[in-house]
Amino acid sequence: MRWFIVPLLSVMLLGLPVAAQEAPPGGDENYVTPGMEGRAPSAAPLEGDDVHIFTDYDGTVAGFVSIPDRQSGVLVQEQGRDWRAFRSGWFLWIAGGLILLTVGALAAFFFWRGRIRIESGRSGRWVPRFNGLERFAHWATAISFLALAITGLIITFGRPLLIPLMGHAAFTPLAEASKTLHNIAAPPFVIGIVMMLVLWLRDNIPNRTDIEWLRQAGGMFSAPGTPHPEAERFNAGQKMIFWIVTLGGLLVSATGLVLLMPFFFADIGGMQVAQVVHALTAAALIAVIIAHIYLGTLGMEGAFDAMGRGEVDENWAREHHSGWYKTLKRPAPDAPAPTDGKGVPAE
Ligand code: HEM
Structure with missing residues (x-):
């Protein structure tokens, strides 16, 4: 059955002509869809209520499309x-x-x-x-990294850990917000990384x-x-x-x-x-x-x-x-303790 279910579904669902990337040899009854080589058509008829609606096919099914999006020619990618x-x-x-x-x-x-x-x-x-620039680079990287890490972990562990805990209804907005924040935090992270690279x-x-x-x-x-x-x-x-x-x-x-x-x-x-x-x-x-x-x-x-x-x-x-x-220019040991910059002695 398998040999014909996947091509049939592809035609029904996507309107894909199932054929080779190169044009199929027209009318050649020996023609084999790429990825289906060696799969003999099953002679066994379906029995009773044994109706296939899904075939766990583990190969590749690629067809030919003439629209600009050539990606859509792939129905199953192994x-x-x-x-x-x-x-x-x-x-x-x-x-x-x-x-x-x-x-x-x-x-x-x-x-x-x-x-x-x-x-x-x-x-x-x-x-x-x-100095200030070095700390700016560090904290820009650190804050954005923490946002990326936390949202990335929510996206990664949402299904197995968070959904069972909080349910789908609460997880959905959390996942959406995480994805958006993950995208927003990426540019400052890249800038911070490049700055640290240059500075240090x-x-x-x-x-x-x-x-x-x-x-x-x-x-x-x-x-x-x-x-x-x-x-x-x-x-x-x-x-x-x-x-x-x-x-x-x-x-x-x-x-x-x-x-x-x-x-x-x-x-x-x-x-x-x-x-x-x-x-x-x-x-x-x-x-x-x-x-x-x-x-x-x-x-x-x-x-x-x-x-x-x-x-x-x-x-x-x-x-x-x-x-x-x-290598530092240190104050003489008997010099007064430095201040915090506002005239207040540092602790
Ligand atoms: C709350 C989070 C963080 C704290 C409290 C923290 C703290 C520090 C401290 C105290 C230093 C200076 C160490 C020294 O003077 O010798 C430092 C340096 C540094 N930090 Fe962070 N950091 C944090 C997050 C991050 C993140 C997320 C990154 C990168 C993704 C990062 C990258 C660096 C690098 C590359 C240095 C210089 C090398 C080093 O000291 O290891 N930091 N950080």
């Missing part, structure tokens, strides 16, 4: 099944697993190591770390200092009180974050653009590849950024000031970025 199995099957396990593993590892690290303190305590003196490229070129830093894993697994390995403006861990975020960010941006403009840059196969790359890269970025946010807030005393106020405590700079600290 790679679509693999893509669907990825999108609604194992991608959920990969993304969910990666995120849960990261959160679990960070929680275990926190309970084992606690907060990484400024060993010599706060000095009360501040040294400039990031020079400071993120790997060098010899990074080897020793990596050998000691940044001192993160050393007992509290052990001096941190030397680092310049960015340590090897931050350089890795920088490269993952910028290159990964450009990859999600490019593949996102392919998905945003269907059939403009790629055909259906190209868009499936773009979706897979987009989804896997985004899941990896989310996991990396969860670790980054942990270290920038709860995980390390004094780190948030760098992006929050643009300055860090002098002791933090000396302990965590000794190489960079030595």
